[in-house]
Amino acid sequence: MKIFEMMEKEGHEQLVFNHDKTSGLKALIAIHDTTLGPALGGCRMWPYETEEEAIRDVLRLSKGMTYKSGASGCDYGGGKSLIWGDPKKDKSEAMFRAFGRYVDCFKGRFSTGTDVGTTFHDFIIARKETPHVGALPEEYGGGGNSxxxxxxxxWKGIKAAASEAFGTDSLEGKTVSVQGLGKVGYYLVKHLIEEGAKVVGTDIVQDHIDKVVADFPQVTIVKPEEIYSQECDIFSPNALGAIINDDTIPQLKCKAIAGAANNQLAEPRHGDIIREKGIVYAPDYVVNAGGLIQVVDEMEPGGYNKGRAYRKAATIYDMLIQIFDISRRDNVPTHIAADKLVEERIATIGIIKRTKK
Ligand SMILES: NC(=O)c1ccc[n+]([C@@H]2O[C@H](COP(=O)([O-])OP(=O)(O)OC[C@H]3O[C@@H](n4cnc5c(N)ncnc54)[C@H](O)[C@@H]3O)[C@@H](O)[C@H]2O)c1
Incomplete structure (x- = not known):
């Protein structure tokens, strides 16, 4: 494995190995690009089989964060941290305090928070050693449930997709099929119903379905495998990744896709196929940036301000409108247009920063 070659190819700035003998901490911190601002990215804890697998993952995820931060309009770059271990049995106070001290060495050049395998409890501990952690509960100055x-x-992303597909962003009378009625899905259904949309929903956990139906009895529930073929205007994936694939695309009857699930396209070519079918795709990492925007707001001087965070999250709509314009301008699918938007932002802001020096 040629680490410098990999970093050069993908444009990474830094990869730092952190080890603490007392707690057994083995952590990697990767910084991809800090042109727009300090790097931001969650901390994943995972029992990787090999060191190589962990390095590849932290480099890949930190690059993804450059695009996610850039598309959210925030002045942050991309980074990621990773603790090599089993989150079920290897965690300790000492481990997260040691991790916090290593994060602190970056002096704000890198900030982190929860991801797969870590929870806010871990970062309440790390916070004792560094202020550069976010995604904290309200009582610790954070924004709480993201x-x-x-x-x-x-919901704003769905409205932007509707505007592109139907020429109006009103969802009144539109049918939206929602896959996944979990933490995001529940609140999304609330927004949709309040706007007068018809909602078709599905989940694999009966308790999650029951909660939605109890509060919004007008929602029609279908079996999980039936969600793709629903007659609807917009399909909103809020459960799993890779659900836009060779099996599901032929079933789709929607005119737009917009949802919070990460990595919805099984492969990039599926973005081209849905475009050819005339379906507007709102890129997932732009649509689901609300949680990141909340964490960024926690880092503002004076701390978290809910009104400001929600005003910023509302601009997800504007970002998507720009992406649809780039898609038309350059005749490319929207997932490519989203990457271009970020790359153009990094290029122009990079020049402005040089001019000011
Ligand atoms: N919570 C956030 O702030 C946030 C931020 C960015 C992205 N996301 C992404 O959004 C998605 C939803 O996040 P969440 O926090 O609501 O997670 P969650 O686990 O609370 O909800 C996911 C729901 O999907 C259901 N589900 C799983 N497999 C399914 C299937 N085959 N068919 C139908 N339903 C199925 C689950 O039972 C669960 O109710 C995830 O992909 C997540 O990575 C979430």
Whole structure:
């Protein structure tokens, strides 16, 4: 494995190995690009089989964060941290304090928070050693449950997709099929119903379905495998990744896709195929940026401000409108247009920063 070659190819700035003998901490911190601002990215804890697998993952995820931060309009770059271990049995106070001290060495050049395998409890501990952690509960100055703002941003994303597909962003009378009625799905359904949309929903957990139906009895529930073929205007994936694939695309009857689930396209070519079918795709990492916007707001001087965070999350709509314009301008699918938007932003802001020096 040639680490420098990999970093050069993908444009990474830094990869730092952190080890603490007392707690057994083995952590990697990757910084991809800091042109727009300090790097931001969650901390994943996972029992990787090999060191190589962990390095590849942290480099890949940190690059993804450059695009996610850039598309959210925030002045942050991309980074990621990773603790090599089993989140079920390897965690300790000492481990997260040691991790916090390593994060602190970056002096704000990198900030982190929860991801797969870590929870806010871990970062309440790390916070004792560094201020550069976010995604904290309200009583610790954070924004609390990020699913609520993610659902708000997703609703704005659905409206932007509707505007592109139907020439109006009103969802009144439109049918939206929602896959996944979990933490984000529940609050998304609330926004949709309040706007007068017809909602078709599905989940694999009966308790999650029951909660939605109890509060919004007008929602029609279908079996999980039936969600793709629903007669609807918009399909909103809020459960799993890779659900836009060779099996599901022929079933789709929608005119737009917009949802919070990460990595919805099984492969990039599926973005081209849905475009050819005339379906507007709102890129997932733009639609689901609400949680990231909340974490960024926690880092503002004076701390988290809910009104400001929601105003910022509402601009997910404007970002998507720009992406649809680039898609038309350059005749490319929207997932490519989203990457272009970020790359153009990095190029122009990079020049402005040089001019000011
Ligand atoms: N919560 C956030 O702030 C946030 C931020 C960015 C992205 N996301 C992404 O949004 C998606 C939803 O996040 P969440 O926090 O609501 O997670 P969640 O686990 O609370 O909800 C996911 C729901 O999908 C259901 N589900 C799983 N497999 C399914 C299937 N085959 N068919 C139908 N339903 C199925 C689950 O039972 C669950 O109710 C995830 O992909 C997540 O990565 C979430």
């Amino acid at each position: 699913s609520i703002i993610t659902a708000f941003g997703t």
